[in-house]
Amino acid sequence: xxxxxxxxxxxxxxxxxxxxxxxxxxxxxxxxxxxxxxxxxxxxxxxxxxxxxxxxxxxxxxxxxxxxxxxxxxxxxxxxxxxxxxxxxxxxxxxxxxxxxxxxxxxxxxxxxxxxxxxxxxxxxxxxxxxxxxxxxxxxxxxxxxxxxxxxxxxxxxxxxxxxxxxxxxxxxxxxxxxxxxxxxxxxxxxxxxxxxxxxxxxxxxxxxxxxxxxxxxxxxxxxxxxxxxxxxxxxxxxxxxxxxxxxxxxxxxxxxxxxxxxxxxxxxxxxxxxxxxxxxxxxxxxxxxxxxxxxxxxxxxxxxxxxxxxxxxxxxxxxxxxxxxxxxxxxxxxxxxxxxxxxxxxxxxxxxxxxxxxxxxxxxxxxxxxxxxxxxxxxxxxxxxxxxx
Amino acid sequence: xxxxxxxxxxxxxxxxxxxxxxxxxxxxxxxxxxxxxxxxxxxxxxxxxxxxxxxxxxxxxxxxxxxxxxxxxxxxxxxxxxxxxxxxxxxxxxxxxxxxxxxxxxxxxxxxxxxxxxxxxxxxxxxxxxxxxxxxxxxxxxxxxxxxxxxxxxxxxxxxxxxxxxxxxxxxxxxxxxxxxxxxxxxxxxxxxxxxxxxxxxxxxxxxxxxxxxxxxxxxxxxxxxxxxxxxxxxxxxxxxxxxxxxxxxxxxxxxxxxxxxxxxxxxxxxxxxxxxxxxxxxxxxxxxxxxxxxxxxxxxxxxxxxxxxxxxxxxxxxxxxxxxxxxxxxxxxxxxxxxxxxxxxxxxxxxxxxxxxxxxxxxxxxxxxxxxxxxxxxxxxxxxxxxxxx
Numbered sequence: 016x017x018x019x020x021x022x023x024x025x026x027x028x029x030x031x032x033x034x035x036x037x038x039x040x041x042x043x044x045x046x047x048x049x050x051x052x053x054x055x056x057x058x059x060x061x062x063x064x065x066x067x068x069x070x071x072x073x074x075x076x077x078x079x080x081x082x083x084x085x086x087x088x089x090x091x092x093x094x095x096x097x098x099x100x101x102x103x104x105x106x107x108x109x110x111x112x113x114x115x116x117x118x119x120x121x122x123x124x125x126x127x128x129x130x131x132x133x134x135x136x137x138x139x140x141x142x143x144x145x146x147x148x149x150x151x152x153x154x155x156x157x158x159x160x161x162x163x164x165x166x167x168x169x170x171x172x173x174x175x176x177x178x179x180x181x182x183x184x185x186x187x188x189x190x191x192x193x194x195x196x197x198x199x200x201x202x203x204x205x206x207x208x209x210x211x212x213x214x215x216x217x218x219x220x221x222x223x224x225x226x227x228x229x230x231x232x233x234x235x236x237x238x239x240x241x242x243x244x245x246x247x248x249x250x251x252x253x254x255x256x257x258x259x260x261x262x263x264x265x266x267x268x269x270x271x272x273x274x275x276x277x278x279x280x281x282x283x284x285x286x287x288x289x290x291x292x293x294x295x296x297x298x299x300x301x302x303x304x305x306x307x308x309x310x311x312x313x314x315x316x317x318x319x320x321x322x323x324x325x326x327x328x329x330x331x332x333x334x335x336x337x338x339x340x341x342x343x344x345x346x347x348x349x350x351x352x353x354x355x356x357x358x359x360x361x362x363x364x365x366x367x368x369x370x371x372x373x374x375x376x377x378x379x380x381x382x383x384x385x386x387x388x389x390x391x392x393x394x395x396x397x398x399x400x401x402x403x404x405x
Numbered sequence: 406x407x408x409x410x411x412x413x414x415x416x417x418x419x420x421x422x423x424x425x426x427x428x429x430x431x432x433x434x435x436x437x438x439x440x441x442x443x444x445x446x447x448x449x450x451x452x453x454x455x456x457x458x459x460x461x462x463x464x465x466x467x468x469x470x471x472x473x474x475x476x477x478x479x480x481x482x483x484x485x486x487x488x489x490x491x492x493x494x495x496x497x498x499x500x501x502x503x504x505x506x507x508x509x510x511x512x513x514x515x516x517x518x519x520x521x522x523x524x525x526x527x528x529x530x531x532x533x534x535x536x537x538x539x540x541x542x543x544x545x546x547x548x549x550x551x552x553x554x555x556x557x558x559x560x561x562x563x564x565x566x567x568x569x570x571x572x573x574x575x576x577x578x579x580x581x582x583x584x585x586x587x588x589x590x591x592x593x594x595x596x597x598x599x600x601x602x603x604x605x606x607x608x609x610x611x612x613x614x615x616x617x618x619x620x621x622x623x624x625x626x627x628x629x630x631x632x633x634x635x636x637x638x639x640x641x642x643x644x645x646x647x648x649x650x651x652x653x654x655x656x657x658x659x660x661x662x663x664x665x666x667x668x669x670x671x672x673x674x675x676x677x678x679x680x681x682x683x684x685x686x687x688x689x690x691x692x693x694x695x696x697x698x699x700x701x702x703x704x705x706x707x708x709x710x711x712x713x714x715x716x717x718x719x720x721x722x723x724x725x726x727x728x729x730x731x732x733x734x735x736x737x738x739x740x741x742x743x744x745x746x747x748x749x750x751x752x753x754x755x756x757x758x759x760x761x762x763x764x765x766x767x768x769x770x771x772x773x774x775x776x777x778x779x780x781x782x783x784x785x786x787x788x789x790x791x792x793x794x795x796x
Contacts, residue, residue, distance in 0.1 A: 311793065320702060
């Protein structure tokens with residue numbers, strides 16, 4: 016062996032939060048405590064956009080919708096680390112609504128790949144909460160892979176004609192702007208043939224959006240784009256280079272999703288730790304039994320590992336390091352462990368946690384969605400395999 | 406937040422790896438607890454480490470150490486373990502010496518620290534007894550006050566390297582009437598004294614690595630009491646303040662995993678395809694890498710907390726639980742991967758990967774038992790870490 020220990024370059028050394036990050040954590044916790052409880056989460060399940068107007072406005076006023084948007088475009092210009100700290104708290108309260116879709120996926124897409132004109136047009140509105148975005152990427156096979164895209168964009172006299180049917184478009188009914196992926200050439204490999212477009216939702220007829228009834232808060236829909244004409248300046252980034260942009264947008268979103276999942280996992284562990292101390296059987300708190308202690312210990316251990324893996328991936332993205340290995344590890348891990356932790360929490364809660372009335376199921380349902388969003392564990396295992404040289 | 410070593414730390418790693426690369430191959434892939442031949446090599450490397458100052462890398466400068474940061478200690482352990490270089494002295498430099506620095510008398514420090522630093526002595530640890538395993542504080546080895554001496558009678562068991570040690574630190578009961586934690590004292594003794602007898606215990610891998618040590622009215626001078634009489638339990642607990650990230654486990658597992666990946670890529674199965682193309686094999690290799698990364702992350706978290714002066718109670722137990730399971734899992738998979746050849750002992754005709762997978766699979770059964778079983782670690786996580794009430 017001539018090389019150094021191979022894990023060395025993938026290592027972590029100062030795992031503490033900066034003052035700014037601590038401040039964001041504290042203000043997020045305060046905000047959630049004051050404004051978001053499980054009644055609100057339940058009420059929003061039958062709401063159009065998933066966010067009450069004044070809550071959505073508050074998220075913008077706190078500077079959170081624009082957290083990732085550069086200061087020059089009216090945002091707070093913070094890094095993915097600060098966003099992760101915030102999303103962890105949102106995940107811990109199961110905050111409903113289009114925040115993730117807009118402030119993470121949409122903001123990254125436009126801020127990193129938009130033209131000056133697009134940035135000026137869309138980012139200030141996104142920061143103010145007046146513009147909500149939705150990613151229209153997946154189609155039939157629903158694989159998080161460039162080959163999934165069969166939709167086409169063909170050049171027309173005054174721009175482009177879009178055709179195709181997208182599924183799992185989050186928050187489609189409430190979106191103002193779609194980020195639409197289409198093939199712009201039929202010859203090459205899918206990764207060399209995609210182009211992204213920004214599509215004003217007003218161009219679509221409301222009948223084009225068919226809601227999917229999914230378990231969590233994503234408000235997915237199928238959206239049909241049928242010979243939809245859009246102007247030439249709707250192209251996001253470069254024609255034919257859509258996949259490299261989209262991959263970046265998806266990577267940032269994947270890491271951010273891990274942070275949100277971390278928050279949900281933390282909440283499930285906290286609820287369990289509280290419950291097993293309150294619940295009494297055989298004349299004492301069930302938390303005194305080793306069988307209960309050990310399952311709870313396992314859950315807490317999985318959570319702590321998830322924290323390390325998630326923040327390591329996020330730090331690497333924020334610092335511009337090579338993150339492929341660590342991001343895939345983090346999502347593969349969280350996709351397995353967030354549901355595992357929820358199962359453990361249910362087991363420790365017994366029958367009461369199985370009821371709709373109990374809050375635990377909110378997080379189990381979040382886990383059911385998050386585990387497959389931006390690629391499930393198997394998807395990310397294949398990336399790990401590539402990184403391992405297998 | 407910074408998930409990366411500093412330049413200074415990376416420079417240290419590079420220097421260390423260079424040194425390891427230059428080391429004679431005879432000193433690599435050596436099992437420290439193994440044969441007499443391996444043990445002799447371990448002692449030779451220990452001398453080299455002492456000459457470099459690395460044997461006492463983690464000691465404070467005032468005791469002749471290099472005063473290295475927690476992260477440098479982690480790097481040192483990582484590279485030494487990854488490259489299977491023997492010679493680190495766990496009992497002397499990492500357990501007894503730090504304890505003496507905090508609780509030892511001036512005379513004790515002067516007498517015992519320099520030979521440890523020079524790699525000249527071998528200590529062993531007399532803690533467990535036949536009837537005191539997880540419930541260590543119930544130990545019964547009795548030390549009776551007799552003027553300026555204690556007279557010690559009882560036995561210690563699972564005492565690693567006692568057959569090669571010239572000294573032992575031992576927990577004894579000095580007050581049988583006190584509550585169990587408050588009647589224990591911490592004593593130092595030579596092993597070549599009247600009344601001490603060391604009997605070998607052969608482990609399931611066929612190695613003589615641990616022993617039972619019998620004490621029959623052994624006279625130990627009171628000058629060899631460390632800390633106060635009856636405070637030995639708390640003296641022993643001092644070790645918690647020193648590096649205990651458990652980085653050894655992921656480093657050892659990564660080494661084995663890397664060997665298994667190479668083996669799987671270079672060995673064709675019955676289909677004519679490399680084993681690494683087999684779906685199930687790939688899946689297990691990937692999951693082991695996730696497990697290694699998980700465990701390494703926990704180890705770094707423990708070290709990071711210690712760097713900042715925090716006590717990683719639950720985190721250290723998490724790292725130990727994960728790490729020991731990982732090392733078992735990776736070797737168990739190694740044996741699986743070798744199929745029928747997996748059962749061949751080291752040195753056997755036709756054995757693959759030198760028979761190391763089998764040897765380590767058997768040897769690592771002990772990992773989830775020693776130094777606090779997995780069950781005890783989970784109790785610690787639940788009670789000290791999560792605040793659950795004791796049963």
